[in-house]
Amino acid sequence: MPRRPTVYDVAERAGVSIATVSFTFRQPERVRESTRAAVLVAAQELGYVPSASARGLAHGRTGALGLYSFDLLLAAPQQGSDAAAPADDADDPDADPRAFPLYVDEVQRGFELECWQRGQALLLSSGSGSGASVTDIAGRVDGLGLFPGPTHVETLEQVARRIPVVAFSMRPEPRGLHHVTVDNRGGVRELVEHLVRDHGVRDLGFVGRLTTPDYADRFAGFADALASLGLPVPAEPLDPTDLAERGRFAVLTDLVAADRLPRALVCASDQLALAVLDLLAAHDVPVPDRVAVTGFDGILAGRLARPTLTTVRQPMAAMGRLAVQVLVRHAHAPAEEPESHRLPVRVVRRESCGCPAG
Amino acid sequence: MPRRPTVYDVAERAGVSIATVSFTFRQPERVRESTRAAVLVAAQELGYVPSASARGLAHGRTGALGLYSFDLLLAAPQQGSDAAAPADDADDPDADPRAFPLYVDEVQRGFELECWQRGQALLLSSGSGSGASVTDIAGRVDGLGLFPGPTHVETLEQVARRIPVVAFSMRPEPRGLHHVTVDNRGGVRELVEHLVRDHGVRDLGFVGRLTTPDYADRFAGFADALASLGLPVPAEPLDPTDLAERGRFAVLTDLVAADRLPRALVCASDQLALAVLDLLAAHDVPVPDRVAVTGFDGILAGRLARPTLTTVRQPMAAMGRLAVQVLVRHAHAPAEEPESHRLPVRVVRRESCGCPAG
DNA sequence: TTGTACGCGTTATCAC
């Protein structure tokens, strides 16, 4: 494999200096027509491809934005959390769409679209959240988007001192980061009010483990709503991963067996709600007649489920786009006056709460 | 904004040389415990983030793979081609899934997954296909995946001389590239045989404009099958974009008006087939009773359509993964003995051809 | 208009 040709090779072949070669690409008008042509021919013949590394080093920026996510699913598939994702048989024509696209995927798509429109390159990376992996990508980009996960906070703050960082759905804890979130609390509140007022439900349970700030906020909204409606507030959510030794969803199975299910199950996420729907179907519990089920996120799989899933839709694409805008805006002045955005959500009424189809 | 700290700053603060700093991160065991600790502390305090540009320059490779796609849709949305994608209102909870995820998105996802599993960073980029934009990303990565589009062939061959390039669904024309394709011809052939043998259809039309190699191959398979079944072969496909001045699908509208629709419409892609379904529904033509409709690709939207769409499923995720494997395999020896892969497809029988649901 | 020379931040090869 021949060594990659450089400006030097092109310059030599074209019989000019490297500066002229560089000018030919960067400031064509500064170079005489004939010279330019000669350089271009030489470059073409040699198969010259400018090194972005060298340019980035000289110019001081890489020209790319980064998006980092946590690869928990890859590391420990089919385990823990509420990710009921089936095996990665993505090419089965009947593959469960609940594996893709998910919340993360739709936010990522918004991020991509905005980058494309701005002609920005986008570097995707994922890892365990270790300082090393985050630092690695941080060294490659001019700005970084970050999904929630088991982040090493110190590393984040360190990175945020050098390049702008936008965190999705994280607590304001990490200082110096920009934030993009949605109104989790208000969304669930509105959802619960709908269940109570329009469907006459007076006995509700919240399903989910409060592992992320988002989930905690949703439970808070749940409690808010019940309290203001004068209904009893469960002290704790139903944790489907509890009692792991007895299998996932043991808590719910018990309630089913004892016929003590509440009239409505408000789930912390769509993925969780879909798993709950499966569980209930397996036990012949009619939804929404015996129990209403709701989710949160608005992923596509919720529309494919039977019954279709009532949920709270996050403006995922908008979140991704906004993040890019923030990064670009702060490209020159990182971490100076961090921005914080809380986007509105929207209750989507479908069959699983008792609303009519379509 | 303070200058980004470098190895020099860290070295000075830790009272060591830059080599020691570098070793601390790259070959920790070569550095004494106490020294290492001091360096790490200094790095932490300064907020040191190693520059990937500098590393790439010194080390000779960037450590990232690239995936390039054409932004035709972005450039001229709702125009030309058969992309019936609705406005980019992706955050409408009832947004048409036929906008996402599409063929490209699923291949990309496979590409992503494989990169993640290998700890490879992934650089996404899109552009008009101009030499400049392709060259730009080529300079940033160690290998490049490429979607079909109005490529500048010379640029491609030039790039492929320096880094391995995998082209999806392209003709073997560009020399020196690796190729990943599917059995378009065989897939449509099998599909047509199903329509004829199992549904007794004897009058078929092919809908699509042969703008891409894929589409041309599919039409060839269509013709193959009809010929070998002893049925008349249409000389040309029905081009829905023909007679542009009379609006899209004028050809089909005419056939509907004259009640001369064939018994089956084999469409070049799912997106196209979905648009055809809409058109037929608007004219109250019953599918599949009056006319069977089939697609190609196997995108998710086909499962959401009513009737559900019979199609030929491409192993999109597998294509993406395979591309990464090829790139990694040839990272050290670009363009030496290009690989060519043709993956099998699978006919998926659903309602739109007359097969029973589910 | 074109050429020379230096800096960008890292890695790697030497000596010490």
Next chain:
DNA sequence: GTGATAACGCGTACAA
């Protein structure tokens, strides 16, 4: 175990 020092490829003042 640690410290100088030379690449790496490009951008760009500055000189010619």
